[in-house]
Amino acid sequence: MKARRSLAERLVLGAPWAWLIVFFLIxxxxxxxxxxxxxxxxxxxxxxxxxxxxxxxxxxxxxxxxLSAYAGLADDWLYAQAYLSxxxxxxxxxxxxxxxxxxxxxxxxxxPLRLRPILVTLAVAPFxxxxxxxxxxxxxxxxxxxxxxHALLWLGLIAEPLHIFASDAAVVIGIVYSYLxxxxxxxxxxxxxxxxxxxxxxxxxxxxxxxxxWRVTVPLSMPGVLAGCLLVFIPAIGEFVIPDLLGGSDxxxxxxxxxxxxxxxxxxxxxxxxxxxxxxxxxxxxALYERSQMAEAGS
Amino acid sequence: MSAAPLIAxxxxxxxxxxxxxxxxVSLEIGAGEFFALLGPSGCGKTSLMRxxxxxxxxxxxxxxxxxxxxxxxxxxxRPVNMMxxxxxxxxxxxxxxxxxxxLVQAGMxxxxxxxxxxxxxxxxxxxxxxxxxxxxxxxxxxxxxxxxRALARKPRLVLLDEPLGALDRKLREETQxxxxxxxxxxxxxxxxxxxxxxxxxxxxxxxxxxxxxxIVQAGTARDIYExxxxxxxxxxxxxANIFEGVVERVEAGLCSVRLKSGALVETSCxxxxxxxxxxxxRPERMLLELMHDDGAANLAGVLLDSAYRGDRQTxxxxxxxxxxxxxxxxxxxAASSPERGAKVSLSFAPQAAWVLPE
Numbered sequence: 301m302k303a304r305r306s307l308a309e310r311l312v313l314g315a316p317w318a319w320l321i322v323f324f325l326i327x328x329x330x331x332x333x334x335x336x337x338x339x340x341x342x343x344x345x346x347x348x349x350x351x352x353x354x355x356x357x358x359x360x361x362x363x364x365x366x367l368s369a370y371a372g373l374a375d376d377w378l379y380a381q382a383y384l385s386x387x388x389x390x391x392x393x394x395x396x397x398x399x400x401x402x403x404x405x406x407x408x409x410x411x412p413l414r415l416r417p418i419l420v421t422l423a424v425a426p427f428x429x430x431x432x433x434x435x436x437x438x439x440x441x442x443x444x445x446x447x448x449x450h451a452l453l454w455l456g457l458i459a460e461p462l463h464i465f466a467s468d469a470a471v472v473i474g475i476v477y478s479y480l481x482x483x484x485x486x487x488x489x490x491x492x493x494x495x496x497x498x499x500x501x502x503x504x505x506x507x508x509x510x511x512x513x514w515r516v517t518v519p520l521s522m523p524g525v526l527a528g529c530l531l532v533f534i535p536a537i538g539e540f541v542i543p544d545l546l547g548g549s550d551x552x553x554x555x556x557x558x559x560x561x562x563x564x565x566x567x568x569x570x571x572x573x574x575x576x577x578x579x580x581x582x583x584x585x586x587a588l589y590e591r592s593q594m595a596e597a598g599s
Numbered sequence: 600m601s602a603a604p605l606i607a608x609x610x611x612x613x614x615x616x617x618x619x620x621x622x623x624v625s626l627e628i629g630a631g632e633f634f635a636l637l638g639p640s641g642c643g644k645t646s647l648m649r650x651x652x653x654x655x656x657x658x659x660x661x662x663x664x665x666x667x668x669x670x671x672x673x674x675x676x677r678p679v680n681m682m683x684x685x686x687x688x689x690x691x692x693x694x695x696x697x698x699x700x701x702l703v704q705a706g707m708x709x710x711x712x713x714x715x716x717x718x719x720x721x722x723x724x725x726x727x728x729x730x731x732x733x734x735x736x737x738x739x740x741x742x743x744x745x746x747x748r749a750l751a752r753k754p755r756l757v758l759l760d761e762p763l764g765a766l767d768r769k770l771r772e773e774t775q776x777x778x779x780x781x782x783x784x785x786x787x788x789x790x791x792x793x794x795x796x797x798x799x800x801x802x803x804x805x806x807x808x809x810x811x812x813x814i815v816q817a818g819t820a821r822d823i824y825e826x827x828x829x830x831x832x833x834x835x836x837x838x839a840n841i842f843e844g845v846v847e848r849v850e851a852g853l854c855s856v857r858l859k860s861g862a863l864v865e866t867s868c869x870x871x872x873x874x875x876x877x878x879x880x881r882p883e884r885m886l887l888e889l890m891h892d893d894g895a896a897n898l899a900g901v902l903l904d905s906a907y908r909g910d911r912q913t914x915x916x917x918x919x920x921x922x923x924x925x926x927x928x929x930x931x932x933a934a935s936s937p938e939r940g941a942k943v944s945l946s947f948a949p950q951a952a953w954v955l956p957e
Binding site: 495501504507511515519 | 654675681688689704748749
């Protein structure tokens with residue numbers, strides 16, 4: 301027997317749905333529709349255009365929709381390369397972020413209890429400054445005559461400046477820096493909540509601190525590792541600002557390809573198709589993330 | 600105890616800030632002995648156990664295992680294993696891998712580990728549950744896994760921190776006898792930490808009573824119950840009626856003690872004339888009689904309350920000087936009992952009066 305919900309209850313429960321429909325589902329359907337259109341020298345720059353004023357007449361134009369934009373993606377190797385290159389850069393960046401974040405999160409989780417809230421605040425402190433400004437700042441650091449090269453030259457570690465800026469390496473550095481908090485926080489959670497007596501039990505059973513780390517701490521933090529990796533990997537694939545500001549002319553990332561199609565080539569159908577395929581690619585990792593979160597909530 | 604003890608604590612002290620958790624404790628435990636550390640919560644018994652396991656370092660004193668100083672020996676290198684109060688099972692491992700954890704760490708070949716784990720599962724009666732995860736087990740099953748894991752490496756000393764605390768009463772009693780059987784079969788020394796005097800008395804060959812960081816008495820259950828070293832021990836293990844007085848005269852091994860209330864009682868404990876003494880008498884050794892009209896009893900009082908508890912009957916009597924005395928006798932004997940408010944007289948045999956040596 302289901303109790304009837306009151307009007308107020310239905311409004312509250314319906315609000316998130318309304319939000320998702322208006323700001324996500326409808327725009328997405330529009331993007332899908334544009335991806336099925338053809339580029340045209342017109343305003344808007346594609347056809348057919350469904351005009352609500354046409355009423356049912358508009359449906360007759362459905363036959364004009366085509367998969368030609370997708371065919372274009374399949375024909376040109378450049379797109380596939382851009383996707384693969386994005387996946388590769390996102391993958392490398394995720395691994396580097398994990399390598400940097402794990403010791404950080406571990407140190408935070410093992411810090412005295414009264415210090416931990418301060419450390420968590422510090423970990424998210426970069427968010428207080430605009431993301432764009434922080435990425436710009438990396439240009440001054442990584443340039444050939446930038447801070448990093450100056451410091452390394454002064455220390456005598458290198459004889460001539462490293463060309464990091466405008467390369468894939470700079471993009472990886474930018475992604476690692478920008479997404480670090482998204483990795484640190486789930487890791488910190490996963491490590492901090494492990495009962496300390498588990499490590500004592502491991503030590504009691506003959507495990508040195510190193511062995512206990514690898515046999516107890518690391519396996520128990522895997523849900524955090526998975527969540528952190530997906531939180532970095534998923535947005536990193538579609539990243540546009542970082543490759544645009546720090547990458548070189550040969551840095552190929554799908555976010556940039558999308559920009560070029562949309563603004564430079566004014567090929568809206570191609571840009572939309574790129575976006576739809578990107579979303580399809582991300583469904584796998586996103587489903588994985590959802591599942592890991594559900595499993596977390598269940599345990 | 601035979602020649603060299605398995606564990607020897609020499610003047611061990613442990614402080615946390617201003618609190619002295621373990622205060623100058625010296626103790627020896629023999630190989631194969633079942634020893635219980637008994638005390639109220641906060642008395643330092645768990646700290647003492649953690650010092651032996653190596654999770655804490657003493658501020659003073661030495662801990663020797665097999666004659667070897669453990670001062671710089673980290674927990675993972677000590678020949679003792681502990682069963683944690685919370686069980687501390689690894690949630691990401693199956694029961695079998697939990698039990699085998701210490702064997703993997705010892706570098707035992709895989710086939711041997713599997714055989715040993717099966718043997719341990721049989722020992723704790725969990726055959727067939729090796730593939731389960733800890734969160735799929737009942738409290739009693741978790742307790743057995745924790746025990747099997749602590750026994751896997753065949754330690755010479757097993758530390759048990761309130762091992763039965765999380766079990767319900769019936770399961771607890773069954774498990775007590777099972778632990779005793781295991782300890783006899785394995786021949787390892789067991790050190791049990793508990794606040795439950797019954798548990799300690801049932802299981803242990805020797806009991807150390809702890810109070811405020813010190814071991815105030817160590818001995819068999821009988822020693823501690825019949826000859827308590829202090830008022831605290833007398834009150835913590837069982838119940839005791841305490842009387843204070845002065846020895847008036849000593850005659851043929853019997854001391855006559857004049858209590859503060861004016862009553863005169865006798866004890867067979869050795870005393871000196873004129874000595875101030877504190878006498879402890881167990882409730883079941885008090886004799887209670889209805890007082891007849893002449894009213895010349897030594898310890899006279901009024902029956903406050905009595906309760907039939909199946910195996911025994913207990914009563915509270917308020918003496919004329921206001922002191923409350925507890926009396927117990929077997930429930931079987933107590934077919935009839937005086938009514939509440941009745942005037943009664945109490946007495947005890949000289950052998951029942953134990954003079955506390957403090």
